Amino acid sequence: MHSFDFSFLKLGVFDVLDVLLVAFIVYQLYNLIRGTIAANIFIGFMTIYLLYMVVDALHMKLLTGILKRFADVGIIAIIIVFQQEVRRFLLLVGKNASLQRNKAWWKYFFGKAEDEKNNYARIKPIIDACKSMKQTRTGALIVFAKYYDEQFYQNSCEVLDAKISKRVLESIFQKNSPLHDGAVVIAENKIKSASCILPVTEKADLPAQFGLRHRAGIGVTEANDASAIIVSEETGEISYAKQGRIKMDISFAELEKLLNKDF
16 A cells, blocks of 8 residues: 655745745746746756656655756756847846836826827827838738847847838838848837748648738747737738737727827
């Protein structure tokens, strides 16, 4: 008759506090990578580690020995695999993101009407530029980055740091412009860079008519906390990508709602 030792379940006050703090940190990290490929890798790491804890508690020596090898190199593997995410997390800590978030909540409850008015003023030049480019069938890729990662974007971009305007966006994507081939990245309420070469998605089930512009729009939202507007050069159709998924042929009313939510 086998017996199981469940003494490891005895928890004190500090044990509970320890678990809650770890859970909070894990939750914040997951929010940082949610909607990206890194989220699936993160879930895989957590699953293996939790399985290791269970089999270790049940004294399953063979499986414990195998999983322990993964646990021993876990920190190193996380740093390698999540290099960009770790850098982004440290950047948020350095910028005191929690204080900024508290200010955002304060504005949400006490300055919502003013914020909506200001936000419409911010997105109107973008919508107007999309209307013009749709009519002229000018291909465009506009990325809205929640966090502007200089290492990720500036390696292949022309840095602008310009005010958002309809004419600037139209001039960038105009077919004879030297900056038209690539993406515009908008962050911190500015056009941060243009002519950006972005990673394309590796999804194999996309429609055959999707070119590099659509694939790059999906790819950048898989790898970063960002959304993207894609204007088709062939049809003028406007698409919207977020978290690796894309909405095709959206109306300008839909575009306004999406930008109000994400930008």
